[in-house]
Amino acid sequence: MHTILVTGGAGFIGSNFVRWALGRPEANCKLVVLDKLTYAGNLENLAGLEETYPDHYFFVRGDICDGDTVAELFEKHAPNAVLNFAAESHVDRSILDPMEFVRTNVLGTATLLAAARRHWPEESWDRARFLQISTDEVYGSLPEDRPDIKFTEDTPLAPHSPYSASKASADLLTQAYHDTYGFPTLITRCSNNYGPYQFPEKLIPLVIRNAMNDESVPVYGDGKNVRDWLYVSDHCTALWDVLSTGEPGSVYNIGGDRELRNIDLIRMLLDILDKPHSLIEFVNDRPGHDRRYAIDAGKLKSELGWEPSSDFREKLAETVNWYREHTEWLERVISGEYLATYDRIYRRGWKE
Numbered sequence: 067m068h069t070i071l072v073t074g075g076a077g078f079i080g081s082n083f084v085r086w087a088l089g090r091p092e093a094n095c096k097l098v099v100l101d102k103l104t105y106a107g108n109l110e111n112l113a114g115l116e117e118t119y120p121d122h123y124f125f126v127r128g129d130i131c132d133g134d135t136v137a138e139l140f141e142k143h144a145p146n147a148v149l150n151f152a153a154e155s156h157v158d159r160s161i162l163d164p165m166e167f168v169r170t171n172v173l174g175t176a177t178l179l180a181a182a183r184r185h186w187p188e189e190s191w192d193r194a195r196f197l198q199i200s201t202d203e204v205y206g207s208l209p210e211d212r213p214d215i216k217f218t219e220d221t222p223l224a225p226h227s228p229y230s231a232s233k234a235s236a237d238l239l240t241q242a243y244h245d246t247y248g249f250p251t252l253i254t255r256c257s258n259n260y261g262p263y264q265f266p267e268k269l270i271p272l273v274i275r276n277a278m279n280d281e282s283v284p285v286y287g288d289g290k291n292v293r294d295w296l297y298v299s300d301h302c303t304a305l306w307d308v309l310s311t312g313e314p315g316s317v318y319n320i321g322g323d324r325e326l327r328n329i330d331l332i333r334m335l336l337d338i339l340d341k342p343h344s345l346i347e348f349v350n351d352r353p354g355h356d357r358r359y360a361i362d363a364g365k366l367k368s369e370l371g372w373e374p375s376s377d378f379r380e381k382l383a384e385t386v387n388w389y390r391e392h393t394e395w396l397e398r399v400i401s402g403e404y405l406a407t408y409d410r411i412y413r414r415g416w417k418e
């Protein structure tokens with residue numbers, strides 16, 4: 067049985083991964099979740115797992131920047147893989163308060179890498195894996211008039227936000243561990259995810275929540291920025307494939323070939339919800355707003371045989387239904403702190 071240290075497992079993608087992996091007995095793995103439970107992490111996302119999988123699932127509240135906590139986990143559970151989901155993940159917050167992004171995303175990744183290297187004897191490195199979960203945002207922005215160009219693994223890193231710059235730093239550090247020590251690292255860079263359990267500060271759940279409450283739906287700038295959407299369970303299958311069969315030292319892009327302008331996606335969501343387009347309100351643009359992301363996932367497909375299996379319209383409608391059926395979850399995860407941030411971005415237009 068593999069033991070995997072899953073950091074940030076109480077967040078959106080992490081909790082989807084934990085549920086997905088535990089639901090596959092053939093995966094035969096024990097998952098040790100380490101999560102600080104910031105505003106974005108929610109134990110409710112993992113509810114019931116301790117009872118259903120008492121021998122395969124363990125939760126520890128803690129900070130990936132805390133070397134003692136991380137060392138204790140390595141000693142107690144002896145994981146042979148690390149999946150680092152833990153991060154400050156919201157671009158808008160990184161514009162308001164960059165320091166926490168540097169701390170968790172850079173220092174936290176550095177702490178995990180150092181602990182893994184210290185605890186894994188070199189002779190075990192052919193069986194051990196450190197998977198850094200990164201993002202397409204590290205590549206910067208693509209021109210909107212060149213649909214033929216997409217991000218490949220060879221696209222130079224050119225991050226623009228404090229968030230993406232901190233993720234790019236973590237990627238470089240991870241790669242340096244491979245290049246310097248021969249340490250068994252892997253890096254994945256995925257496009258925008260959607261699905262259940264996403265914190266409602268991100269575009270899709272924010273639009274759904276506001277529209278359900280007949281509140282205005284804020285669109286940054288002209289709404290023509292393009293994002294490339296992937297259903298979260300397709301991200302999970304890709305991570306599993308990379309963890310199981312990826313070549314150490316490699317980077318793999320993950321994406322679903324579903325580019326959409328924000329305004330078109332928002333209109334689709336309003337139609338599914340049967341709400342009027344008059345709810346749309348154009349607001350101040352995000353500073354440094356990347357124009358277009360698009361992922362070329364050809365390497366993952368040709369080398370590891372991965373394919374996304376979700377139909378976009380079907381999964382978008384399912385996602386809307388999930389939030390409709392989980393309005394209590396939506397209201398519970400929103401804290402006073404979230405409302406204050408909302409105010410800073412939308413009512414005070416990025417002012418302190």
Ligand code: NAD
Nearest residue numbers: 074076077078079102103104106107129130153155258259
């Ligand atoms: P999220 O914000 O929903 O979850 C992050 C989790 O990390 C939370 O549970 C939080 O409590 C935890 N965390 C934060 N700081 C921590 C710390 N110092 N120590 C321990 N735990 C800490 O994020 P998400 O959307 O699930 O993203 C997960 C990962 O995937 C991130 O690394 C992100 O950069 C990457 N990613 C996200 C997307 C996307 O569309 N959401 C796309 C590509 C890559």
Ligand code: TDX
Nearest residue numbers: 155156157201203257258267268269284285286291328
């Ligand atoms: O209210 C909004 N109005 C709006 O127009 C919000 C919250 C967003 N937007 C725009 C900004 C982006 O162009 O929608 C697009 C998507 O925004 P986010 O949901 O904030 O995602 P993005 O900035 O693209 O980053 C996401 O994808 C890559 C995740 O948050 C990152 O963690 C991931 O790395």
